[in-house]
Amino acid sequence: MWVKELTAINFKNYAEVSLAFTPGVNAFTGDNGAGKTNILDALHYLSLCKSYFNPIDSQQIKQGTDFFMLQAVFVKDEQHDLLACSLKRNQKKQFRRNKKDYQRLADHIGVYPLVMITPNDSVIVTDGSEERRKFIDNVISQTDNRYLDDLIFYNKCLLSRNMVLKQQTEAGRYDDELLGVYNEQLVSVGQQIFEKRKSFMSKFVKIFNNHYRFLTDDVEKVELVYESQLLQKDFKLLLQESIKRDRALERTTTGIHKDELTFSISGMPLKKFGSQGQQKSFLIALKLAQYSFLCEEKGFKPLLLLDDIFDKLDEKRIKKLMKMVSDDDFGQIFITDTSTERVENTFRDIAMDVRIFEVVSGTIDAAIKEYGQNE
Structure with missing residues (x-):
């Protein structure tokens, strides 16, 4: 193309x-x-x-x-x-x-x-987990047209559940049945997003490692790890266990909106212990891995x-x-x-x-x- x-x-x-x-x-x-x-x-x-x-x-x-x-x-x-x-x-x-x-x-x-590499990409390393989730979502969205729809629906459900939590806490009256409706919606679509992210990362990490080794002559060990609360427990159970905390904070504290990518070098956080050159190499390897993944999935460049x-x-x-x-x-x-x-x-x-x-x-x-x- x-x-x-x-x-x-x-x-x-x-x-x-x-x-x-x-x-x-x-x-x-x-x-x-x-x-x-x-x-x-x-x-x-x-x-x-x-x-x-x-x-x-x-x-x-x-x-x-x-x-x-x-x-x-x-x-x-x-x-x-x-x-x-x-x-x-x-x-x-x-x-x-x-x-x-x-x-x-x-x-x-x-x-x-399309894959774009810019100096602005440093936020993937230096900023919060939202930037790293955006990176994952951008790649998967270009290979799965259902994924973006699921993500939009999940965020709408999340906003609605947070609004209900806030309203019920302010009123001092809790409607477990209403909250249960939003729980079911979040679990249904959230589980699908989680499975797609997990499947994507199982392929992506190998591609990333190959690019990083080539760029740096394999002189240091880096790790790219996908972390999700859903790797440890069922999503429905997580929502049930966190209900007291959710009501106290008036927001949903568990789910795939808390997913994270961790970057490390020689076992230490890349953000704190990686040099500028190492961080740049990591980012370029990420983006080139994105390119290779898209090429493999789409069947063209x-x-x-x-x-x-x-x-x-x-x-x-x-x-x-x-x-x-x-x-x-x-x-x-x-x-x-x-x-x-x-x-x-x-x-x-x-x-x-x-x-x-x-x-x-x-x-x-x-x-x-x-x-x-x-x-």
Whole structure:
């Protein structure tokens, strides 16, 4: 799968831009703030129906305008699909495939899978467990269109149960029968989500370990562990045992919304004891494992977006990463960097088509250089 061309109108800092891509590597170079990352985010938007960085759709509209529009041609199995997304202020977002509206955006997730690696990914290590659950959910959602529906339903049930807990506690009257209805709903869908997460992690950990060993020459031992209360006890029993605590705190304290991924290095927490280089290698291995998992599950190669990673990695890790992505295991790649020369030097000896675009303050006139195996 690859993107043949992209048009963006009033998207972030772009008034209008139209680009034609190569199936190999497409690099965007220019100063910080010029808009390189916004091109990658436009691709993310068309693939997953949302921005990678900002969940508020209206904030993607260029300042001083009333709408944005994105359009691209995705090629998969020789079929050309025209994807289009548009949003007018104070109106509903529209998403079309070959000029037909989607009834549910969830039906689009996973059709054109994508993996993005950015400096922002550090929150997966440094922030709370929600970020790590988001990572799991993002991967599974691109391979299982029922999973996202289950997750949405679970969160609605969870919100309702928490509201009932709060209302009953404030009133001083408890209705076990009403709470039991929400318990049954949570258990039913929560168990399905748990089983899918557990199955996913049993495959994913092996893929992750292989990528991490390659990136670091297997010089240190790391662990990626899935933790869930449901690994120890039945969900229904957990809810029954926690009812006093739930009422005291006015919220549901057990369930798959408490699931966690733990990262460790040499038996110690990565967040506290891992160096910056070790944390970066761990994150890149996570994302490359995501790519490999999606490729295996979907049967074709997703898009790979690498945002400003050359600045964040030492030369050894860059060479390792580039050696990996230059293999036939990877398909179309999009890269941003501040240095055109660094991109040229990095890919000069790699047998992949490379097209370099120079970005200047929200404008991209044309590819400034192209070379590679077909040169």
